[in-house]
Amino acid sequence: MDVEGGTMSGRKPYASPLREAEAAATRARIVDAAAKLFVRDGYAATSLKAIAAAAGVSVQTVNLHGPKHALLAAAYERALADREGWASLNDTDPMQQIIAEPDPERLIAMYAAFMTAANARIAALLRTLRAAADADPAVRDVYAAIDERRLRSIREGVALLAARGVVPADRSDDATALVTMLVSTDTYLHFREAGWSAERYREWLAAELRRAVAG
Structure with missing residues (x-):
């Protein structure tokens, strides 16, 4: 040779x-x-x-x-954060910019804006994914992995705020539970289908996130 x-x-x-x-x-x-x-x-x-x-x-x-289920997973990742392969949403460029914001009020406003736009992008695809998961074990695994990453990302985010003193030390678990509910696609769809504009939802989300982390 x-x-x-x-x-x-x-x-x-x-x-x-x-x-x-x-x-x-x-x-x-x-x-x-x-x-x-x-x-x-x-x-x-x-x-x-x-x-x-x-x-x-x-x-x-x-x-x-x-295979096809991998394309579905990739489509979800791209819709949420504009790239594939991230282990935590907090590792993506949009979230890194938010995390780098030193002012807690501004950080929460940025996060609310990001999640409003992200939920708008992923809502239809998430519905498709959930429906397919009922019948396809491979898609079910994809959905389980997505949900696990979502929860881990929120826990990490709340822990970061706790380390900065924004979340009281004894409220991390409660704050995590509240943030998980507030930023979920289901919550977004509930209000949008009730006739709320995206702007109204974003403002409501920012206010509720402030209350959730402050207690």
């Missing part, structure tokens, strides 16, 4: 920025197409062939990015 040009050289394969960008763009098209079809047609009724057609790629290419 050619030590200079082959794998024995120990050199890493050349990574082309252009090729990586093209691959990322293809991935984004596939996940976005899948998300729209899952919401419009339902998870079970959406085929990989339909996703391929909507994304403008081959079925083989979709298969490389699948």
